[in-house]
Amino acid sequence: MTNMRVVLITLPMVFVTIISLVVTMRVQAASRAFFVFGDSLVDSGNNNYLLTTARADSPPYGIDYPGHRPTGRFSNGVNLPDLIGQHIGLSEPTLPYLSPQLTGQRLLVGANFASAGIGILNDTGIQFVNSLIYYVGILRMFQQFSLFEQYKQRLSGEVGAEEANRIVNEALVLITLGGNDFVNNYFLTPFSARSRQFTVPQQYCTYLVSQYRNILMRLFDLGARRVLVTGVGPLGCIPAQLATRSINGECVNEIQQAAQFFNQLLLQMTKDLNTQLGCDVFIVANAYQMNMNLITNPQNFGFVTSKVACCGQGRFNGVGLCTALSNICPNRDLYAFWDPFHPTERALRFIVQDIFNGTSDFMSPMNLSTIIAMDSNV
Numbered sequence: 110m111t112n113m114r115v116v117l118i119t120l121p122m123v124f125v126t127i128i129s130l131v132v133t134m135r136v137q138a139a140s141r142a143f144f145v146f147g148d149s150l151v152d153s154g155n156n157n158y159l160l161t162t163a164r165a166d167s168p169p170y171g172i173d174y175p176g177h178r179p180t181g182r183f184s185n186g187v188n189l190p191d192l193i194g195q196h197i198g199l200s201e202p203t204l205p206y207l208s209p210q211l212t213g214q215r216l217l218v219g220a221n222f223a224s225a226g227i228g229i230l231n232d233t234g235i236q237f238v239n240s241l242i243y244y245v246g247i248l249r250m251f252q253q254f255s256l257f258e259q260y261k262q263r264l265s266g267e268v269g270a271e272e273a274n275r276i277v278n279e280a281l282v283l284i285t286l287g288g289n290d291f292v293n294n295y296f297l298t299p300f301s302a303r304s305r306q307f308t309v310p311q312q313y314c315t316y317l318v319s320q321y322r323n324i325l326m327r328l329f330d331l332g333a334r335r336v337l338v339t340g341v342g343p344l345g346c347i348p349a350q351l352a353t354r355s356i357n358g359e360c361v362n363e364i365q366q367a368a369q370f371f372n373q374l375l376l377q378m379t380k381d382l383n384t385q386l387g388c389d390v391f392i393v394a395n396a397y398q399m400n401m402n403l404i405t406n407p408q409n410f411g412f413v414t415s416k417v418a419c420c421g422q423g424r425f426n427g428v429g430l431c432t433a434l435s436n437i438c439p440n441r442d443l444y445a446f447w448d449p450f451h452p453t454e455r456a457l458r459f460i461v462q463d464i465f466n467g468t469s470d471f472m473s474p475m476n477l478s479t480i481i482a483m484d485s486n487v
Contacts, residue, residue: 142219142276143203145190146253146328147285149225150339150451153190154181156225158207161246163226163237168433169420173441173454181205183225185419185441186454190221190283192461193337197281197481206256216264219280222256224248228290229321232302236293250286250324257331277332279484284328287341287375290317291367292349292450309363310370318374325382329390335484337464337477338379338393340372342400348418349449352427358416360404372397376473383474392480393473399463403445403456410459415445419453 145151149163157166157180164181165171171179173186182188191202203219204211211220226234226247237247248256265273295303295313307313328336344350345364354361372395379391407415419438420431429435431448438444447453452460463471465478 140199140218141197142217142280143190143194143197143199144219144257144277144280144282144333145203145221145223145284146250146257146282147223148227148289149183149223150288151188151190151221151283151285152181152183152205152223152225153188153202153221154205155207155221155223155248157181157205159224159246159248161226161237163224163234163247165225169431169435169437172437183448183451184454184457185447187457188454189285189339189457189461190223192457193281193283193464193477196461196465196477206260213267216260216267217276220257220260222248222253222260223285224253226289226293227253227286228288228294229286229317229324230290230294230303233290233294236297254327254331261332274332278334280333280335281481282328282333282336283339284325284336285339286321286324287317287371288344291341291344291364291371292347295367296364310367314367314371314374317371318378321375322378322382325379325391329386334388334390335480336391338375338391339396340375340393341368342396343404344368346401346404346415347450348416348421348425348427348446350427351416352424352449358425368397380473389474389480392475392477394464395467395471395473396460399460399467399471400452400456403452403459407445410445410456411442412445412456413443417444418446418449419444420448425449 156164165183166179166181168179171182174180194202199218201218203221204215206220206222224247226237227249228234231249234247261273261277264276295301295309303313307316343360343365345361350361350364351358376393379393382391383389403410404415416425418426419441420426420435422428422435426436427449441447441453442455444453445456465476467476
C-alpha cells in the first residue's frame with residue numbers, strides 16, 4: 110500500500126515536470142534569437158579567449174556590471190547588445206560564441222561573434238597581434254562568419270535543420286563595423302598604408318562601403334533577414350582623438366568629415382540592397398547623430414562632460430588604455446565616455462532609446478520598435 114501511494118504521488122510530479130519542460134522549450138523556440146557581429150562596441154567577451162592585447166577582461170572594466178567584475182565588455186557596465194537584448198525580451202544576454210557556457214538550449218538564445226579591434230578591412234587591427242590560424246588574434250569578419258556557420262551546425266544538432274533555419278531567419282542581427290577602419294587604420298599613423306593608397310573622404314569611404322556591401326550580402330546568404338546596421342559615430346570627437354589631434358578640445362574635422370561621408374554612402378548602399386532584395390532586410394542606425402546629441406549638449410542628458418573619459422590618463426583621459434592604474438571617475442553616470450574610445454552604459458541607454466523609438470532622422474527605413482511590431486504580425 111505504501112509503494113502504491115509513492116507511485117500515485119510521484120506520477121503527478123513527473124507529469125508536471127514534463128509539462129514544464131515542454132512549455133519552457135516552446136517559449137525558448139518561439140522567442141527571437143539575437144546574433145551579434147562586429148568590433149569592440151559590441152564584443153561581449155570573445156577576445157577573452159584570444160591571444161590579443163585588445164581585451165577588457167581586467168578591472169576597472171565591468172565596475173558597474175552585475176557582480177562588479179570585468180567580462181570582456183568594453184564598458185563600465187552592460188554594452189549595446191545587452192541593452193538591445195533586454196528590449197527584445199531575451200531572458201539572458203547572448204553569450205560570446207567562444208564561451209564554453211554556450212551549449213545546449215542556450216544556443217537557441219543566439220550568440221555573439223564580435224571581436225574587439227576588427228574592421229571592415231582585413232588589415233585593420235594588425236597591431237592587435239592577429240593570426241589567421243587557430244584564432245590566435247582577433248576574429249576578422251570572415252572568421253566570425255565561419256564561426257556562425259559552425260554555430261548553425263550545432264544548432265541543427267539541437268533542434269533539427271529546419272527549425273535551426275527558422276531560428277536564424279527570424280532572428281534579429283546586429284552588426285557594428287567601420288570605426289576601427291578609421292581610427293585604427295587610416296588615421297592610426299600620419300603616413301599609414303591606406304592613407305598613401307586612398308584620399309579621404311571620397312576614395313577611402315567608397316572603398317570601405319563597397320567591401321561592407323560584400324559583408325552584408327554574405328550575412329544575408331547565411332540566413333539573416335533582419336539586420337540592424339549601425340553607422341560609425343563621431344570619431345573625431347572621442348577622447349582618444351581629442352587627446353592627440355585636438356588643440357582646445359574641438360572635434361577633429363578631417364575625421365568627422367570622413368565619418369559623415371561614410372555614413373551617407375552606407376545608408377544609400379543599404380537602401381539599394383533592400384530594393385534589390387525586395388524587402389527591408391537592413392535597418393540603419395544613425396549612430397553619428399545619436400552620439401552627437403550627447404556630445405554637443407551633454408548637460409541636457411545629465412552628463413558633466415562629453416570630452417573627458419571616465420577612465421584613462423593624459424589629456425581628456427584619452428591617452429593609452431583604461432587600466433587599474435588609470436584615473437577613474439567616481440560616478441560613471443556623469444560621463445558620456447567610459448574610456449578613450451567607448452561610451453558609458455548610461456550613454457548607451459540613450460542610444461538604444463533612439464534605436465527603438467527614434468524618428469527617420471535616426472533610423473532608416475524605420476525604428477526597431479516598428480520593425481518588431483511588423484514582424485510580430487506576420
